[in-house]
Amino acid sequence: MTGFRAGRARMAAAVAGIAGLVLLAILPPSLPAYVVIVLTECRIYAMAAASLDLLNGYTGMASLGHAAFFAVGAYTTALLTTRSGASFAVALAASILLAAAASAAVGVLILRASGIYFMMITLSVSMCAWGLAYRWVSLTGGDTGIVSIPRPRLGFVAGGLEFYYATLVLFSVCLTLYLLLVWSPFGKTLVGIRDSESRMRVLGFNVWLHKYLVLVIAGAFAGLAGSLYAYYNGFVGPNTVDLAHAMQFVLMVIVGGPGTLVGPVIGAFIVTLLEKAVSVFTERWVMVLAAVYVVTALWAPRGLLGVLGVVRR
Amino acid sequence: MPAAPAPTAALECEDVTRRFGGLEAVRDVSLSVSAGERRGIIGPNGAGKTTLFRLISGEMPLTSGRVRLFGRDITHVPCHRRTHLGLGRTFQITNLFPTQTVADNLVLAILGLHPSKFSMLRPLWTYREHYARADGALETVGLAERRDDLVRNLSHGEQRQVEIALALLGGPRVLLLDEPTAGLSPAESARLTRAIRQLDAGITVLLIEHDMDVVFDIVSRITVLHQGRPFADGTPAEIRKDPRVQKIYFGEQ
Numbered sequence A: 001m002t003g004f005r006a007g008r009a010r011m012a013a014a015v016a017g018i019a020g021l022v023l024l025a026i027l028p029p030s031l032p033a034y035v036v037i038v039l040t041e042c043r044i045y046a047m048a049a050a051s052l053d054l055l056n057g058y059t060g061m062a063s064l065g066h067a068a069f070f071a072v073g074a075y076t077t078a079l080l081t082t083r084s085g086a087s088f089a090v091a092l093a094a095s096i097l098l099a100a101a102a103s104a105a106v107g108v109l110i111l112r113a114s115g116i117y118f119m120m121i122t123l124s125v126s127m128c129a130w131g132l133a134y135r136w137v138s139l140t141g142g143d144t145g146i147v148s149i150p151r152p153r154l155g156f157v158a159g160g161l162e163f164y165y166a167t168l169v170l171f172s173v174c175l176t177l178y179l180l181l182v183w184s185p186f187g188k189t190l191v192g193i194r195d196s197e198s199r200m201r202v203l204g205f206n207v208w209l210h211k212y213l214v215l216v217i218a219g220a221f222a223g224l225a226g227s228l229y230a231y232y233n234g235f236v237g238p239n240t241v242d243l244a245h246a247m248q249f250v251l252m253v254i255v256g257g258p259g260t261l262v263g264p265v266i267g268a269f270i271v272t273l274l275e276k277a278v279s280v281f282t283e284r285w286v287m288v289l290a291a292v293y294v295v296t297a298l299w300a301p302r303g304l305l306g307v308l309g310v311v312r313r
Numbered sequence B: 001m002p003a004a005p006a007p008t009a010a011l012e013c014e015d016v017t018r019r020f021g022g023l024e025a026v027r028d029v030s031l032s033v034s035a036g037e038r039r040g041i042i043g044p045n046g047a048g049k050t051t052l053f054r055l056i057s058g059e060m061p062l063t064s065g066r067v068r069l070f071g072r073d074i075t076h077v078p079c080h081r082r083t084h085l086g087l088g089r090t091f092q093i094t095n096l097f098p099t100q101t102v103a104d105n106l107v108l109a110i111l112g113l114h115p116s117k118f119s120m121l122r123p124l125w126t127y128r129e130h131y132a133r134a135d136g137a138l139e140t141v142g143l144a145e146r147r148d149d150l151v152r153n154l155s156h157g158e159q160r161q162v163e164i165a166l167a168l169l170g171g172p173r174v175l176l177l178d179e180p181t182a183g184l185s186p187a188e189s190a191r192l193t194r195a196i197r198q199l200d201a202g203i204t205v206l207l208i209e210h211d212m213d214v215v216f217d218i219v220s221r222i223t224v225l226h227q228g229r230p231f232a233d234g235t236p237a238e239i240r241k242d243p244r245v246q247k248i249y250f251g252e253q
C-alpha cells in the first residue's frame, strides 16, 4: 500500500474510524442502558475477531481454535477475581500473559500442520479446550462455570458507564496496535506468507518464526478480549469455548472481510447485533449463524468490504 | 570455516539424491560450479532439474548426498538461512505475491535479509530507504511505471521480470534461474537473455533452460540431466555435437 490513492484510502478509513470512536464516546449517556450493554459486547467481540483476522485474513492461517485463547483469558479473569479478588489491571495482565503462553505452547504443535490440516488441528484445540472447561471441574466449575464475576470498580466515570468506557479505551488501544502491526514490515511479511510461503523462504524469511510470533500475538489479544468478556458477562462457562462460539469468531471475520481489520470489527458488530435481534424471535441462533455462513461463503467470499469494493484483493 | 586447499567452488553437489517413493527424481548428481561461472542445466521434461534446484536451495531435504556453498556444508542448513549465505533462486512457475503491489513485492525481497522485518510498530511506508532501493531495482528492469500496480495485474512477461528482480535484491552470490524465459515472447526472451548476460560477473549462475538459443548465449558450460542422473557435461559446442545428447534431448523436439 503505497502511493497517493492508497494514502487517500487510508486517510478516509482513519477519519471514519475516529468518527466512529468519537460517536461511541459521546453517545452512551443518551442511549438506553440495553444499547450500551450491547455495544460493549460488540466491541469485546470486535477485539477478538480482529485478532483472529491477523491469522485468518493476513497470514492465511485459517484457525478455528481462537476461542480457546479467548477462553483462557475469560477463565483466568473469572478465577482471579472470584477467588483472590484480583484488581482489574492484574486480572487483565494475567489473562493476556496466560493466553499468550497458551498459544505459545499450542503453537509449537499446531504449526506442524498447514492448510486444511491446520484447520483441523486448530478445531481440535478448540474441542480440547472445551473438554477441559467442561471436565476440569475443580478449576473451571464444569458445566456450572464460574459465576458472580464482579464488574471492575474503576471510579473514573459515574452512572454505571465506567466499564463501557474502560472497554472503549482498550478497544481503541487494541485497534491502534493492530493497525500498527499490519502496517509494519512484520505485518507485510504476514501477507507475504499468505501469498507464497515458498517464495518467502527463498527470500530469507524464517516463515515458521513469523507464523509463531503472530500466533502468540493474536492469542494475547484474544486473551485480553476474553478477560473483558468475563467481566462483561459476569459468568464464564464451557459455552465460551464451544464450537458455535469458535465458529462465531470466524464468521465475524468472514462476514466483514478477512485481511482488512476494519471488516472483522464491523463483522463483530453485525453478528452480535444479529444474534440479539434473532434471539428475540427464536432459540435457533446457531442455525441462523450457519445460514449467514453459507450465504457469505457463496455470495460474498470477501465479506462486506469485498462487496462494497473496498478490498482490492 | 577451514581454508580449503584448492580454490573453493562456489557450489558443489556431491552424490545428491532425492527419492519420491519409488521414483529417483535426482540420482547421484555430483557437480562443481566455480565462482563466477555460468552453468547451464538442461535435460528433457521430468529429468529432475527443478528438483535439483529445490535440493540446492533447501526447499526440500536430500535423501542422501551433500551440498556445499563456498566450501561450507549447507546440506542441513534451512532454506531461509541459505539465502543469508548468498543463495538466490527464481521459480519455473511464477511465484510472487499477487495481492501486493510491485513495489511491495520488491520491498519484501529487501526485508528478507534486513532485521527490520521484525519491526512491528513503525509503518512500512516510513522506511524510505527500502522503497528507494525498490525503485532503483524497478528502474533497472524497466517497470518503474508499474510500481503501484498489483502484481497479479501484470503481464506474464512483466511478472517474469519481477521474478528475477526479487532474486537479485537478495544480492545473491550464487543464483539459480529455473527457466526464466518460460512463456516469454521471442523479443521479451531476448531482452531477458541480455539482462542475464549483463549480471555482475562475480555472480555464479546456474540456468535451467529449454530454449537452446538462450542457453548457448549465456553459459560457458552445460550439464545434461537425464532421468535424474548427470548424463553429459561439456562446453555448449561439445554438448551440441554429442550424438547421445541429441538423441535424448534434441531428438525428441
Ligand SMILES: Nc1ncnc2c1ncn2[C@@H]1O[C@H](COP(=O)(O)OP(=O)(O)OP(=O)(O)O)[C@@H](O)[C@H]1O
Pocket: B020, B023, B025, B043, B044, B045, B046, B047, B048, B049, B050, B051, B052, B092
Ligand atoms: N514433490 C514431488 N513429489 C513426487 N514426485 C515429484 C515431486 N517433484 C517432482 N517429482 C517428480 O520428479 C521428477 C522430476 O521432476 P522435476 O520437476 O525436477 O523435472 P524437471 O527436469 O524440472 O522437468 P521440467 O523440464 O518439466 O520442468 C518428475 O517425474 C516429477 O514428476
Ligand SMILES: [Mg+2]
Pocket: B049, B050, B051, B092
Ligand atoms: Mg522444472
